Amino acid sequence: MNYSKIDFHAHYLSPGYKHFLKTQFNDMGDGVKTPEYSIDLTLETMDKTNIDYSVISISSPHINTGEMNSTIELAAEVNNYAAEQQRKYPKQIGFLASLPLPHIEASLATIELALTEQHATGFTLPTNSRGVYLGDPLLDPIMESLNEHHAIVALHPNEPGKYDTKIAGQIPTPIMEFFFDTTRTVLNMLQNGIFVRYPHINFIIPHAGAVLPIIASRVKLAQVLNPDLTDEQVDIMAVMRSQYFDVAGIVLPQQLPVLLDLVDQDKLLYASDTPYTPTKFVISLAEQLEQTGILSDAVKQKMFKTNAYRLLNLE
Template sequence: MYRKIDFHAHYLSPGFKKFLKKYFDDYGDGVKTPAYTIDTTLETMDKNNVAYSIISLSSPHVSNTNDAGLTSELATEANDYGAEQRKAYPDKIGFAATLPLPYVAESIAEIDRARSNHATAFTLPTNANGTYLGDPGLDPIMAKLNERKTIVMLHPNEPKPIAKDVNREIPTPIMEFFFDTTRAVTNMVLHSVFTRYPNIKFIIPHAGALLPVISDRIALAQKLNPALTDDQVNMAEVMATQYFDVAGRVLPHQLPVLQQVTDPTHILYATDSPYTPAPQVVQLTKELETSGLLSEATKKMIFYSNGKQLLDEVK
């Protein structure tokens, strides 16, 4: 097997487990909370030849408490847990710190605190209880992350609001996560987040969700709304310059489409463990390793060298 770096792996701190139990009855976004200890991560790494994993919280975002103090406390507890794992396994584990969005002062303070605890990156939800990335109110947080020259991993959440009587038999992560990632990144383009904060290296999950498909269509928005500037609809530039992980099932269709709009040096391996069960992680990894749709050189880049270079750039 190829040596790998995992850019989309999750952990569940004790406080986050309690949050999921209290607010979602252990079914956050309709998904049963998986059993987890750090051994879960280490076993997944061993079975898939992963040399290094950057662990982060999954959805639902801690902002679902609807309280700035509680949200901040949960983010702090989760980040301290992540820092403990990084300290215990410095050669194997890094962590992406959670921020208590949409609360600005609390998030800025947590950026400094998490970096002092050697956070490898940060993770931001596509929406924090209805406040979407790209919202001008979040600009001070983006400015702080830009100042720190960070990696920022985006993670989808259930859309807010969501149509409860449409497709409700389909679990939220299957379809709505793709829509919310697409919605949030488009809002970020509309508000020039990627151009105004060039020191942030954004990682867009799940092979870009629907963005590779609608990238050309976004540019047509100017035909209907001439007030839009070129920068506000330049999704093609974002697709060419930002990073994408391959969490989930990306073959045979999605990854080849992504490769048409971004450079292969910007694609990163991901397991989505433990929300993707261990046997399926092995299966999906084997599909990537053996696929005839990817060249040997591309596989080596996706699995390891792209990630190594990205981490080296932000040290």
Template sequence: MYKKIDFHAHYLSPGFKSFLKTYFDDHGDGVKTPDYTIDSTLKTMADNNVEYSIISLSSPHISNTNDAGKTSDLATEANEYGAKQQQTYPDKIGFAASLPLPYVDESIAEIDRARANHASAFTLPTNANGTYLGDPSLDPIMEKLNEQKTLVMLHPNEPKPIAKDVNSELPAPIMEFFFDTTRAVTNMVLHSVFTRYTNIKFIIPHAGALLPVISDRLSLAQKLNPDLKDDQVDMGSVLATQYFDVAGMVLPHQLPVLQQVSDPTHLLYATDAPYTPAPQVIQLTKELENTGVLSEATKQMIFYKNGKQLLDELK
């Protein structure tokens, strides 16, 4: 097996487990909360020859408390848990800190705490209780993250609001996560997030969701709304410069489409464990290792070289 670095792996702190049980009856986004200890991460790493994992919270986002104090306390608890795992396994584990979005002052304070705890990255939800990335109200948080070189991992959430009478039988991760990633990143483009905050390297999850498909279509918006500036519809530049993890079922169709519009040095291996069950992680990993869609050189880049270079640049 190829050695690997995992850029989309999850942990569940005690506080986050309690949050999921209290607010979602252990079925956040329609998904049963998986059993988890740090040994779960280490087992997945061993089974898939992963040398290093950056662990982060998954959805639903902690803003579902609808309370600034509770959301902030949850972020701090989760980040302290992640920092402890990183300190215990410094050669194997890094952590991406969560922020109590959409609360600005609390998020800025949490950025300082997380940096003091040597967070490897930060994770931001596509929306925090309906406030989407790109919203001008979040600019002070982006400015704070932009003060120094920072890695930011985006993570999809259930859309807010969501049409409850449409496709209600499908858990949100199956379809709505793709739509929400696409919606959030497009909103970030419209508000020039990628061009204003150039010290931030963003990782867009799940092979870019639907972004490669709508990229050309977005440029047509100027014909309907002439007030739009060129950079507000320039999805192509974002796809060419930002990073993408390949978590999930990206073969046989999705990854080849992404490769047409992205930089091959910006594709990153990801497991999405433990929300993707261990047997399926192994299966999806083997598919990536054995596919004829990717060249040997590209496989080496996705599994390890790209991630190693990215982390080295952030030191």
């Protein structure tokens, strides 16, 4: 590997989270087999892919158990585990804390604990928490707190809150529905003024923006069909220019070129999606990004490391 990297989309599975996936999803959360995991796997993948620093986070289906107390307990367990890994490997591991959404007071307390005592890098928010989407006014106090802290907030797709599973048939949720739910969530946030009202949150939109780059030019047309929409509510181009985007998954050859036409190159972030993406594929995808002629050497350096370095205030 020719480029050293900072990984903003790497996952971990704490003992409590593994138990949650086993008991509630029979180890098939969102239709995906729970991978084997220990922090050693993260470190081994980093070594093989020339990743200097990984910011680890919980993946879908995230931590809402359907009951408040157990959700709060699970949030504490996953965050404590990640904070311990950061303490053990401070030069290699950071973490994004999970919030017990949609429970407001507990989430606010978790934000303070994560930042003041656990030294979290930022936070990960699912696109929806059992149907509560991130633009929901219910979550405004959480957004206010994250904004006050100038927080880094990485979105992660979840299974949609409500949809007919028969439509997708045997196609696993991450293949199609994750992209749609990411797109749905960002537009939900846009309509509810999240990006305008909370300008100090650094949002990271995953998987090269999902379907957003494809439909971005259509969004403003919504005003033709619904004149009640304000300019701000349809200004997806401002979101594309101002927010961060990771490149987790298969972004070549189709996605990345379209994304590059719309976003600030200083806000592209490398992402491995380990361990849900097995190490051999992490290596292959990283090699594709290193070797592609679509990106200049300067842009590659930004995407792999410089942009993340700046976001982490390491310069």
